[in-house]
Amino acid sequence: MLLALSLIGFLTLAAGIVVRWIGRRVDALGRVAPFPKISVGLSLGLALCCAVPLMVEAWVEHRLEDAAGEIAGGPVQVHCQSVGQAFVDVGPELGFVAWGADGVPERSTLIKFGVCGNLRAWLGSTKASPSLDQVVAVHVLTHETMHMVGITDEAHAECAAVQRDAAMAVALGASPQEAQALARRYWIEVYPRMPDRYVGGCGPGGTHDEALPTPPW
Template structure:
């Protein structure tokens, strides 16, 4: 956005420089410098760039924290409004990791609504769950779920259960207090996981089930 704004301002300057004319149409006239339009371009660019910088910061912080947690370099990227309509990979999930014959990519793509929920998480991570915690909880879980794909798990039901058992530690890794991390893990387990489709849900994702990894961060042990 900064590059686009500066380019637009520079183009405005050159248009004025090469096409300035006096009232008789002479090109070498002394037309006033277009301070106002260039100022408007720069102001709009600065205002628009503020939320973009916040998203880039959130992407960076999430990528750094998850790389540390997974013990391997990974990147989380946020989609924008256009990605809802022009998805070159044809996936409409809230997040996804591309796979090749060599295995998973190192980049997790997050849909725009997931990133909006993640922004809510960063806002409330030390304060407690908001009145409507669902978008924030689901976004945090998407980060956790995609981390399982980045780690090499391809099956959705296994990745989902692994993520369920790690939502607490993922929330903490991203800066949540223990109380908030616990609330997120329990909310997803109690309110959202039971309503997942067959692709993601497994009856073995429970205490003592075949997918129970016996880790202390599982919601049934919190």
């Protein structure tokens, strides 16, 4: 929001400078004032500095929505937390899906600022050697997608997510081999360290084992 307001402000400033120049372009003696190239250029340059991050954010959110929608089997909304939102955020969760008044999760999620940053970095990489933070970031998107399809129990959502991490990674542009390695790494390095309410009934033959074709175990 802050970047968007700044973008509008700088564009308005540039337009105002041009309009003012047009109104005073010729003085009483008939002399033509030079075009204010420096001030207009500076305003447009600052506007561009605001526009580029907004365009990148829009591209990232579009990629995340497409991938999450593919896994969810229908349209969903994915929003990346802004800098301003992150500044006042004190919650420990890495992603969030709101529950409606009827107790049904909404098909919209907010992914925290740092997680979106890791997703952005992974999307722009070769995807061959992701950092652990990037592995977790892909999983967070999968986990929140499981909530968006209606799973409210955290252990169930977590297990459903680990079984779909590879599919999510492929939907985001990884090769099947890279995707399977990413899912396997989360299962081995991260899942065992999750809080108790996120684990249980997951694994071969477990309560939440869906016998999908690409589980991480």
